[in-house]
Amino acid sequence: MTYITIDTKTKQAQKFVELLETLPFAKILKEPNAETKKAISDARNGKTKKAASLDQLFKDLKK
Numbered sequence: 001m002t003y004i005t006i007d008t009k010t011k012q013a014q015k016f017v018e019l020l021e022t023l024p025f026a027k028i029l030k031e032p033n034a035e036t037k038k039a040i041s042d043a044r045n046g047k048t049k050k051a052a053s054l055d056q057l058f059k060d061l062k063k
Helices: 011-021 034-044 054-062
Strands: none
Touching: none
């Protein structure tokens, strides 16, 4: 899978999205799913994990 972000403020970008919507192999997601929305909210509200290193982060996440 490949993910792209398109700023649809211009008419040209809107037309491009319309074209993509006609293609059978393209799926347009206009907003994040519930899990992603929760993760964004948690991050904005400071509900994040901090670790001194990647190894420590994985150890903490396994708990």
